Amino acid sequence: MLATIRVRLNGEEREVSVGTTLADLLGEPRPGYAAAVNGEVIPKREWPRRTLFEGDTIEFVRAIQGG
Amino acid sequence: MHPSSDLWAPLEPWQLAGRTLRSRLILGTARYPSYQVLLDALDAAAAELVTVAVRRVQPAEGAEDLYSLLRARGIGVLPNTAGCFTAKEAILVAELAREALETDWVKLEVIADEETLLPEPVELAEAARELVRRGFTVLPYTNDDPVLAKKLEELGCAAVMPLGAPIGSGLGIRNPHNIALIVARAKVPVIVDAGVGTASDVAIALELGCDAVLLNTAIARAHDPVAMAAAMRHAAIAGCLARRAGRMPKRFWADPSSPLEGRIEAPAWP
Numbered sequence: 001m002l003a004t005i006r007v008r009l010n011g012e013e014r015e016v017s018v019g020t021t022l023a024d025l026l027g028e029p030r031p032g033y034a035a036a037v038n039g040e041v042i043p044k045r046e047w048p049r050r051t052l053f054e055g056d057t058i059e060f061v062r063a064i065q066g067g
Numbered sequence: 068m069h070p071s072s073d074l075w076a077p078l079e080p081w082q083l084a085g086r087t088l089r090s091r092l093i094l095g096t097a098r099y100p101s102y103q104v105l106l107d108a109l110d111a112a113a114a115e116l117v118t119v120a121v122r123r124v125q126p127a128e129g130a131e132d133l134y135s136l137l138r139a140r141g142i143g144v145l146p147n148t149a150g151c152f153t154a155k156e157a158i159l160v161a162e163l164a165r166e167a168l169e170t171d172w173v174k175l176e177v178i179a180d181e182e183t184l185l186p187e188p189v190e191l192a193e194a195a196r197e198l199v200r201r202g203f204t205v206l207p208y209t210n211d212d213p214v215l216a217k218k219l220e221e222l223g224c225a226a227v228m229p230l231g232a233p234i235g236s237g238l239g240i241r242n243p244h245n246i247a248l249i250v251a252r253a254k255v256p257v258i259v260d261a262g263v264g265t266a267s268d269v270a271i272a273l274e275l276g277c278d279a280v281l282l283n284t285a286i287a288r289a290h291d292p293v294a295m296a297a298a299m300r301h302a303a304i305a306g307c308l309a310r311r312a313g314r315m316p317k318r319f320w321a322d323p324s325s326p327l328e329g330r331i332e333a334p335a336w337p
Contacts, residue, residue: 061167064119
């Protein structure tokens, strides 16, 4: 059985396998999207190298209509 | 240059943070009945710069991608920090927006409460200071307070954007004298942001000497948003031209246009 860790994605708890990267969790980086881990923006090119750890808090955002 | 820029033909271009703009309108993109109406309204207003918000997205969520849509049309994107109550939140949103949208421009909005949506001046100034330090081009949504506006300019903001009235209220410019005071002292562009209800409000802002107006709901919630977008553009042109022409002084009593000398005398009524 794979060991798992718990992370928070956009305020919701998720269980993911040990060794999961930001790219595994969020998918292929797309223009107009961005992510931060524990309050620090992770540039898209670093997503495949950024391994997640127990308790990491991830914000994943994009541009929407606004004033 | 954006192809619609000749719709601003009578006006000279203006500078915002080193960028040359023709359009005197910066438009919000929210509350439109559809993307098509939004895009048609942007064309009718000849907008070159529009605001967007930054919000959470789920990894699997489909892409009706506003950013690509705007980019394909050559329209500049100005991310906002709407909904932030603290400097800390606003700074993280600005950093996320910089990564997502490849721009270091930010419409800085730090509000005090959901009822008024008025700026929280202390957090706003703190966020402005930090974002300037991090290399952002900061365009702060501020109270119509000449002291705070000057402070934000001194902190290195590229413009100041005082409200005319609360966001989404459509109440127009409630304190024109404060806007005039801000304009008189500012060395950076002044952009009225929020409160516009109809075209005459845009004209007043520009007559007061503002460089541009940022608006959203007055177009998006008009009965015919595309027609209102065109009206806003004409009003902006009229306001700029009137400012340049120089208005007459105001008088308390009437002053006849036709001379009183040389009037005829009619015989008394029988």
